[in-house]
Amino acid sequence: MLVVSSHAFYTACREKTSTALFFKYNSQLGPPYQVLVDTNFINFSIKNKIDLVAGMMDCLYAECTPCITDCVLAELEKLGQKYRVALKVAKDPRIQRLPCTHSGTYADDCLCERVRQHKCYIVATCDRDLRRRIRKIPGVPIMYLASHRYTIERLPEATMGGAPRN
Numbered sequence: 001m002l003v004v005s006s007h008a009f010y011t012a013c014r015e016k017t018s019t020a021l022f023f024k025y026n027s028q029l030g031p032p033y034q035v036l037v038d039t040n041f042i043n044f045s046i047k048n049k050i051d052l053v054a055g056m057m058d059c060l061y062a063e064c065t066p067c068i069t070d071c072v073l074a075e076l077e078k079l080g081q082k083y084r085v086a087l088k089v090a091k092d093p094r095i096q097r098l099p100c101t102h103s104g105t106y107a108d109d110c111l112c113e114r115v116r117q118h119k120c121y122i123v124a125t126c127d128r129d130l131r132r133r134i135r136k137i138p139g140v141p142i143m144y145l146a147s148h149r150y151t152i153e154r155l156p157e158a159t160m161g162g163a164p165r166n
Contacts, residue, residue, distance in 0.1 A: 028120045029139075031060075032062065033056075033062060033122055034065050034096075034121050035056055035064055035065065035066050035067060035121065035122045036068075036098075036115065037066050037067065037068050038111060038125035038127060039076055039086070041124045041144070041145070042076070042090055043083065043086050045089075045145070046085055046089065048145060050148075050149070050150070052066055052089060052092070053094050053095075058149070059150035060152065065096055066095045067097075069098045069100050069107065069110050070097070070098070070100040071100050071104075071105045071107040071111075072107045072111075073090055074105040075107045078105075108133070112130075112133055112137070115140050122140075122141045122143055123141070123143065124142075124144070125142065131144065141154045142154060
């Protein structure tokens, strides 16, 4: 007869906490910040007429390096002619390209896996489902658009400096 305690089930389903976290503070994060950008974050930035790099620097009060994975770029290319301005913004030389080694081009899975492996990124997205998935990963800040400017969530040193909080 096999007996499984509820405690063993609970620990198996929970996300592993990184050793870089100290009381929910991620010590791997620090200026210059590397910000992983999602497809819809670029689209909403264009609609709100916010420059990607300047808006991030205004939000974080520090040097920022926006990063785009190959999956996000492929997703923008798939969207077609309507999103050609977003594709042009994504190919800006100020934005760092990150190569993907996995198969498929689903950007949300790609961003989640990259953040799970390397907790040195801030994820910039306006997608509610992706934000919900990122919140389950401990120590990863989320940047999103609120009231026509960028807002950061779960980054202690940014809110101490006076960055907008939700």
